[in-house]
Amino acid sequence: MLGALAQLLIKKGTDHLTLELMSLVTNVPLIIGYSIYGVNTLLMVLALKDGEMSLLYPIIALTYVWTTLLSYTVLGEPSNAYKNIGIVTIVVGVAIMGRGGRK
């Protein structure tokens, strides 16, 4: 979820990305985006402490689901069939992976 928010902000940031250092440093959406990524990574590390990597890593794909839902609601992008099929498939995939973990 946080990853999706970060992606959104970074995407917004790259919209007006130039190679000049000053504009990189003052690109607020990009900076906030990466900060959220930082928190995201911290949470991931805490999860990895007790969880299996082979299980947790693919679950990050849920980011695509949140990103898509956020782009529908926040950015007001029109919903489309491919995306909807995609996010449902990802959710089912993650559910199946979850069942395959160490009990």
Added chain:
Amino acid sequence: MSPLVRSMLLVFGASVIGSFGMAFLKMGANRLTKSIWSFLNTRLIFGVALFLGSSAIYVAGIKGGQLSVLYPMVSLGYVWGLVWAKIFFNEPLTKQKFAGLGLILLGVFFVGLGSQDSQPAPPVTTASQQVQSH
């Protein structure tokens, strides 16, 4: 090199680097203690560095368009991750994990396919081509 091939190579590289980043995060996470200072261990820092590198390469790659191709390639990182998990941490690879991963890759492909139209066209077309297409 065509922009798409360049993008694919960049994104492919990013997926490999990112999966190593995750492996180092796992190694670092295994060494965490109750002390907050244990977060400053070399493996975690190296993992984060790999992630930053991978995300920079990813951003450069994704600009080349064709998200239906590029998104699933990012998710290839999950496949490498499964392999590293087996090799480095001896985690069991179950049928459910493979099946779930397969579905996730398929789902990501569809999301990429659906994201195609909302992407701005890559700046490879010449002005005359753009006039024709309008």
